[in-house]
Amino acid sequence: MKLKSDFFGDWVNIQKDILMNHWGYDVSSVPDNKIPLVYFNTEQRRPEAKVRKLLLADTFSCPQNLESGWERLKALIKSGHDLTPNLSKLVSNLNNKDSMLNDWGVHHFHLGENMKGDFIERTGPLLFALLIENKFYAIGIFNHGSWADQDIIEIIHRNWSSVVERYQIKGIVSSTPLTEQERLTLRKRNAFSFVTVQDGTVYAPIGGGMVSSGFNIQAVMRRDHQKMFLRSLEEHLDRQLDSLREVFEKQGYNGEPELEAILDITEDKYTALFPKYGVSAMLWSKA
Template identity: 40%
Template sequence: MKLITDFKSDWHELLKSVMTYKWDMDTSGLDKDIPVHYFNAQQRRIPARPRQISIADIFACPPEHQAGWNSLQQKITQGQDLSPHLSKFIDDVGKTDLMLSDWGVYHLHLGTKLKGRYTNRTGPLLFARVTGDSFYAISVYTHDDWTDAEIVEAIHRNWPESIACWALQGMQPVEKLTSEQRKALREKRYNSFVQVKDGTTYAPVGGGYMFSGHSIFAITEMDKEHDFLECLERLIPDLMPKLLPELEKRGYSDASDIRVSLVLTDLAYFAHFTEYGIATELQKRHPGPWRDVVSKNAQDLR
């Protein structure tokens, strides 16, 4: 008996289907590192769910954009989709967001009218840190403020507990970087620390980025899931004695290779014996950052 499995490829196809059919991204040229592109695209989106808004002490919104800010606040608290306010580049599979990967800060447009799938673009942009339940509104900035250290300073001063895990103990940079120096480092894809006024030093709050521009988060999540899928594949040979009688009823003979594919539902990982129409549960679904993966209905596994 020869078992043919490639759970990694099966998983890649699931991720690709999310990018194509749920996020409407052009994945036609995507043939490798699919999880990296998936996690990069997923990190740049804000899942729709109600959040509590906290406003920084430096927050200021230009009067001409107050209506846009009022509308956005309502959407945030009601848990509406904020994608229309994000960059149009979230639909481009090759684009990255260096400020997000560096500092964990999103930028949102304050337009009030939809033009296609997006609100009208605004020069001033709202910078915000977003977590599962909270929306931390820092202030409204211009397109030239991507590397202004006051952004991290404001997060530290107003919500230090939200970034405490990134604070470095007993380590400080030799000198503080200027905005221009930080911009030059980002353009070359070099990660850097930020020291705020009270001396606290932070590693990249957004997790940092690779030379490709993709977030380190995307790389590590891909590696972790690949390791997990390899473990699942190794479970299958031990399950075969129990499954063999049912496979034989459905036409299996000892000389046949058996193709086993990965199938995900909302509840579990399944090994699906493709040619014989049966499946067995391998592992309950664990919470993960790619939970938006398209799941097949359990009916499909019977």
């Protein structure tokens, strides 16, 4: 008995289904080997709809003309509604990559009051925020184009250094700080650098950083890790097939050399399904 499977391909198909049928993207032109990178890029850009605790930076202030839009967004944050309509319209572009998000982990939100199609009406000033687990860290309201303003990291460090502590680089002497334009130029080239705040603390990219293609480094690492993990599941299942022979024989197995399995993934487990025989085998569970 030998296993016939392509768990990585099955996983890619699951991501395709989410991209197409849940998020509404056309992935027909995306090669399968890039689907995981596109998926993780999209997932990072579209915050999960869930209840979040709102925390304001010490210098946070909302201009009077944006207060209504800010109150509306706060209600969405606290109630767990979808925040996508307040994002940039570029989130609809599957190939677009948010360089500030990839570099510093910072989302930006429009503060309009009324919907215009699928998005809230656009505003010049934007709310910059970190979204980590079930927290919404409101950094401040910045002018459009302030993508590399050093104050963003200064505010994060001053207010929530413990939240981003794992990105601190210990024991190095910082070089001359980059200007905003220099940092923007690096991002355009899909490059990144460390950032030093006023007290001398040095941070690696809080957003993970980018590879030369512009995709997030963490997306590449997640894809590669998942590929190895799924391969290990296939190898383990292949070794267990003989011990399951009796189960398959009861379902009509008659000595065929290969048993075809497909991968099924739910929130808490991975399962191999053998559709020809109506048999399933647990591969991995969070429990």
